[in-house]
Amino acid sequence: MSKRTRIRFIINPTSGTNSRVDVAARIREHLDERKYVHDIMYTTHAGHAPELAHQAANEGIEVVVAVGGDGTVNEVARGLLKTETALAILPKGSGNGLARHLKIPMALEGAMRVINQRNVITIDSGEINQHPFFTTAGIGFDAYISSVFAGNKKRGLQTYVELVMKEVLSYKHLPVKASINGKSLETDCYVMAFANAAQYGNNAYIAPTADIQDGLLDVCLVRRLDLVKALNLSYCMLTKQLANPDSAEYFKTERVTVQTEEDIMYHADGEYLGKAREFEVKMVPLSLKVLVP
């Protein structure tokens, strides 16, 4: 009999909108016990999951499963960066950007089947001002939305879409100086998104051609937005197409620096990180092992 793999599930009990489901019982029901020896831990506060994940890697546990949304995935993955321990995902949030990019099923049975297959690849991660991200980071409008959403009691896709519709035409661009691929650019910036995965979540593709193993960031720059551009960009994001050059420009690069004269908001994987005037965004190639279909 082949050796059983040690696996730890880290559950964020606050994530998702369906709190009545007993996730631990369903994990036990679907896990292939011939392949795995498992245990389950719960986070007790924001910022707990990186500690738990790092501790699991130190114990030599081979797979750690993030059970939650993109916030939980980010925290668990941060704790596993550059270790031999692989991340797995049981999606429980509303966006699930990394899980969707990796084609991990949204339903628990399907995601558990992927875990039971034990197929591991290594992916890139990104850093914005030294804070790791796995799906996207950004400055400008997307970070502003993260900041408002963070203070919102109601969660979920509908709340998110309502918020974007309400704010999208009132948010104002700022002038920035950027360096991309060694070239300087002075531009207005409504949003500059830095993508490791192709989508924000919910199949909203900000960087349709992003490859999570190519060592490159996909940058999407929207200089200014009006109603026509907003409609073009939304349509292209939802149909996985590049927007026309008038609405958005795309670059592939290993590193970007940005300077602004006014504070500008930034986020990593949808988590609002605050404001800054200087940014360094870069790739950390092949830095995280992940279980995929």
Ligand SMILES: Nc1ncnc2c1ncn2[C@@H]1O[C@H](COP(=O)(O)OP(=O)(O)OP(=O)(O)O)[C@@H](O)[C@H]1O
């Ligand atoms: N026990 C806990 N109590 C309170 N907050 C927690 C706890 N565990 C984790 N968190 C925080 O909850 C935040 C949100 O989690 P997550 O993104 O996984 O769920 P979600 O908000 O329901 O999903 P989505 O972002 O897809 O809507 C995380 O950024 C994390 O810091």
